Amino acid sequence: MASQVIALVVNDEEREFIAKPGTSLLSGLRDSLGLTAAKRGCAQGGCGACTVLVDGKAVLSCLLAVETINGATVRTLEGVAADGQLDEVQSAFLDGFATQCGFCTPGMIMAAEALLDRNPDPGEDEVAEAISGNHCRCTGYRPIMNAIVDAARRRREARAAAGAPARVSEEVA
Amino acid sequence: MNYRLASIDKDYFADQRDERYSVIGSVVQRSDAFGHVTGRTEFFEDQAPARMLHVKMHRSQRHHARIRGIDVSAAEAVPGVVRALTHADIPNNLYTPLKLIGIGPDDEPILAEGTVRYLGEPVCAVVAETEAAAYDAAARVAVSYEDLPAVFDVEEALAPGAPVVNEYHGHNYFTYEGHHCRRLRFGDVDRALATADHVFEWRYQSSPIEQAPAETTGCIVVPQPDGRLRIHSDTQACFFTLDNTALILNTPPGKLRIVGGTVGGGFGGKVDVAVEPVACVAAMATGRPVKYVYNRYEEMQVSSPRAAERIYIKDAVMNDGRITGRQIRFYADAGAYSRHSPYAITKSAAHMPGPYTIPNVWADCHCVFTNRTPSSAMRGFGVTILDFALESQMDRIARALGADPLQLRLINAYRDGDVKAHRKVAEGTALVEVIQKAAEIVGHELPEDFRRMSSASREGA
Numbered sequence: 001m002a003s004q005v006i007a008l009v010v011n012d013e014e015r016e017f018i019a020k021p022g023t024s025l026l027s028g029l030r031d032s033l034g035l036t037a038a039k040r041g042c043a044q045g046g047c048g049a050c051t052v053l054v055d056g057k058a059v060l061s062c063l064l065a066v067e068t069i070n071g072a073t074v075r076t077l078e079g080v081a082a083d084g085q086l087d088e089v090q091s092a093f094l095d096g097f098a099t100q101c102g103f104c105t106p107g108m109i110m111a112a113e114a115l116l117d118r119n120p121d122p123g124e125d126e127v128a129e130a131i132s133g134n135h136c137r138c139t140g141y142r143p144i145m146n147a148i149v150d151a152a153r154r155r156r157e158a159r160a161a162a163g164a165p166a167r168v169s170e171e172v173a
Numbered sequence: 174m175n176y177r178l179a180s181i182d183k184d185y186f187a188d189q190r191d192e193r194y195s196v197i198g199s200v201v202q203r204s205d206a207f208g209h210v211t212g213r214t215e216f217f218e219d220q221a222p223a224r225m226l227h228v229k230m231h232r233s234q235r236h237h238a239r240i241r242g243i244d245v246s247a248a249e250a251v252p253g254v255v256r257a258l259t260h261a262d263i264p265n266n267l268y269t270p271l272k273l274i275g276i277g278p279d280d281e282p283i284l285a286e287g288t289v290r291y292l293g294e295p296v297c298a299v300v301a302e303t304e305a306a307a308y309d310a311a312a313r314v315a316v317s318y319e320d321l322p323a324v325f326d327v328e329e330a331l332a333p334g335a336p337v338v339n340e341y342h343g344h345n346y347f348t349y350e351g352h353h354c355r356r357l358r359f360g361d362v363d364r365a366l367a368t369a370d371h372v373f374e375w376r377y378q379s380s381p382i383e384q385a386p387a388e389t390t391g392c393i394v395v396p397q398p399d400g401r402l403r404i405h406s407d408t409q410a411c412f413f414t415l416d417n418t419a420l421i422l423n424t425p426p427g428k429l430r431i432v433g434g435t436v437g438g439g440f441g442g443k444v445d446v447a448v449e450p451v452a453c454v455a456a457m458a459t460g461r462p463v464k465y466v467y468n469r470y471e472e473m474q475v476s477s478p479r480a481a482e483r484i485y486i487k488d489a490v491m492n493d494g495r496i497t498g499r500q501i502r503f504y505a506d507a508g509a510y511s512r513h514s515p516y517a518i519t520k521s522a523a524h525m526p527g528p529y530t531i532p533n534v535w536a537d538c539h540c541v542f543t544n545r546t547p548s549s550a551m552r553g554f555g556v557t558i559l560d561f562a563l564e565s566q567m568d569r570i571a572r573a574l575g576a577d578p579l580q581l582r583l584i585n586a587y588r589d590g591d592v593k594a595h596r597k598v599a600e601g602t603a604l605v606e607v608i609q610k611a612a613e614i615v616g617h618e619l620p621e622d623f624r625r626m627s628s629a630s631r632e633g634a
Contacts, residue, residue, distance in 0.1 A: 036219040037212025039437070041387045042469040049387055077212035090210040094202065102209030103387040103437030109210065137387050137438045 006066050011079025019066050026050045026061035037077035037106040048134030051107035052076045058114035077106040092151035100138030107134050112148045120156055216435055217405040220393045228455050228465035229307035231297040231314035233289035236544040238318035240287055247313040248299055253306030255459055258298040260286035262454055264423035269511050270446050273416055280341035281510040283450050290338055290509035291544050293475040300455045323544040327483055327504040330543050338509055338542040347515045347540035355522040359594040360533030365498025369489030373570055376485050377562035381478035384551050388437020390476055391466025392448050394456040402453050404431045409439040417446040422453055441550030445477055445512055480548035481506040484562040494576055494584045498533035499526040507540050508547035514540050517555030524556045527563040528604050529585040534594035579612055583623050588631050602628045
C-alpha cells in the first residue's frame with residue numbers, strides 16, 4: 001500500500017502530512033506535525049499518556065491508525081492554551097499540585113477536557129471513570145481527581161458569570 | 174484548597190527555634206508545573222534531530238548459557254539496517270556502575286561476551302533508519318547457545334555446588350572487605366536467646382518490584398561538529414551516567430555532554446547506565462543522531478527492579494516486652510550483576526535492627542547473585558522491604574505476647590544517648606513522641622506511664 005496524504009484540523013489549523021499505512025495518530029502528531037505534548041508511554045494503549053481529542057472524544061492516539069480518521073478534527077494540549085491563557089483544567093492542575101514528573105499530564109488534561117465537555121458537574125466516580133485509562137505513577141491520583149473536580153467548579157462559575165449555558169457540547173454526551 | 178502546614182510541635186520540642194520561616198508554611202508553585210500543564214516541558218524523546226537512526230536490541234533468550242556464535246547476516250540484510258554492534262564494538266565492554274566510588278570488580282558487559290547470565294541480557298544492537306527496520310533486524314540476529322545450569326533462589330545460590338552465576342566474583346555473593354556478607358555484631362545474641370522468656374522467629378519474602386515509570390528509559394545522542402556527543406537522556410543521574418559512559422567509551426568526560434533533568438518518572442529505575450553507552454557507540458560509528466529507547470516490555474522485563482529480599486528475624490523477648498536480642502539473616506537477590514546492590518545491602522545493615530534499642534544484635538546481610546534480572550535502585554532500596562519485615566515482626570511479637578503493639582514499640586524505641594548496634598550514639602530521636610502523637614490522632618488509648626515517656630530519657634521504659 002502506498003503512503004497517503006492525511007488532512008486533519010489540528011487545534012483549529014488545517015494540517016497535511018504524508019503517512020505510511022498504519023502510522024498512528026500519535027506518530028503523525030509528534031513526528032510529522034511536531035506536536036509533542038502527547039506522549040508515548042507504552043505504545044500499546046495501556047497508559048493513556050497519548051490521549052488527545054478526535055472530534056471531541058478522548059482517544060488513545062497510539063492505537064489509532066491515522067488513515068482511518070482522515071479529515072477529522074483533533075485537539076491536543078498545545079491547542080488548549082493556544083491564546084496563552086490557561087484554561088480551568090490547566091489552572092486547577094497548576095494550583096492543585098496535580099503534576100509531578102509531568103509525563104502523564106497532557107493525557108490527563110485531555111481526558112479531563114473530554115469529561116467536562118460532556119458533563120460540567122461530574123461526581124468523583126465519574127472523574128475516576130474518565131481517567132481510568134490514564135496511568136500516573138507519581139501522584140497517587142488524589143490531587144488529579146481533586147483538580148478535575150475543582151476545574152469543573154471553576155468552569156461552571158466562569159460560565160455563570162458570563163451568562164453562558166453550562167453545557168456547550170451536547171452531541172458528544 | 175486547604176494545605177496542612179508543617180510545623181514543629183512545641184509541646185514536645187520546646188527548645189526548637191521559633192517558627193519564623195519565609196518558605197515553610199507558604200504555598201510555592203512548582204517551577205516545572207507551567208510547562209507540564211501546557212505540554213511544553215521537553216522530555217528527551219521530544220527531540221527530533223534530522224537523519225536520526227534507531228537502535229533496537231537483540232536480547233538473550235536463555236537464563237544462563239555460553240554463546241557459541243552470533244550471526245548478524247540476516248539482520249544486516251534487512252532494508253534500512255545501517256549496522257549491527259556486538260561486544261567487540263564497545264571500547265571498554267566490562268563495567269560496574271559503582272566503580273566511580275571504588276566498588277568492584279567490573280562484572281557486567283555492555284553487550285554479552287561469551288556468556289549470558291539472565292533472560293533479556295543485551296547481546297547485539299541493531300542500528301537502522303527506522304524503528305520498524307531496527308525491530309525487524311534485531312529479531313533476525315541468530316545466536317547459538319550452549320545452556321548452562323541456572324540458579325534462581327538466593328539460598329540455593331549460596332549452597333555448596335550451586336552453579337556460579339558471575340565468574341568475575343567467582344562465587345554467588347558480593348565480597349565485603351573480605352567477608353562473604355555485610356556483618357553486624359553487637360553484644361552476645363546467643364546468650365540473649367538462651368536466657369529469654371520467649372524466642373520468636375519468622376521469615377519474610379518479597380518479590381522484585383518494577384518502578385514502571387510512565388516514560389520508558391531512553392536517550393537520543395547527537396554528534397556535534399566539534400566531535401563531542403550531546404546526550405539527551407531521561408537518566409536520574411546525569412553526572413553518574415556521564416562518567417560511567419566516558420569510562421565505557423574510553424573517552425575523556427569532556428567529550429560528552431548530557432542534557433537531562435527532565436525525567437518522566439524514575440523512582441530509582443533510571444539510575445543505572447542502561448542505554449547511553451550503546452547509543453553513543455552507534456552515534457560514533459555512524460556519525461548520525463541515534464535514539465535508543467526501551468519499549469514497555471523492556472521496561473518491565475529488563476530494566477532493573479527493586480531486589481527480591483528474604484529476611485529471617487529471630488528475637489529474644491522478655492515477658493515485659495523488652496527485646497533483648499535480635500538475629501537477622503538477610504538475603505537480597507542482586508540478579509546476575511552488581512549494579513547498585515552492594516550499596517543497598519550496606520544500607521540494609523546500617524538500618525538494623527530498626528529504630529529500637531536492642532542490646533544484642535547479630536546480622537548477616539548477603540548480596541547474592543542469581544540468574545535473574547539484575548536488581549538495582551528503587552525508592553529506599555535496601556530499607557523499605559526490611560522495614561516491612563521489622564515492623565511486621567514487632568506486630569507479631571505483640572500479638573504473641575497479647576501486648577499492645579504501640580506499647581511494645583514504646584518500650585523498645587531508641588532514645589537519645591543510646592548506642593546503636595553500629596556503635597553510633599543516637600541523637601535527635603523522636604520515635605516516642607511520634608508514636609504518642611499518632612496514638613492520640615487515631616484515638617488509640619495509651620496508659621499514663623506510656624504517655625509520659627520521652628525520647629530524652631529511658632525513664633519509665
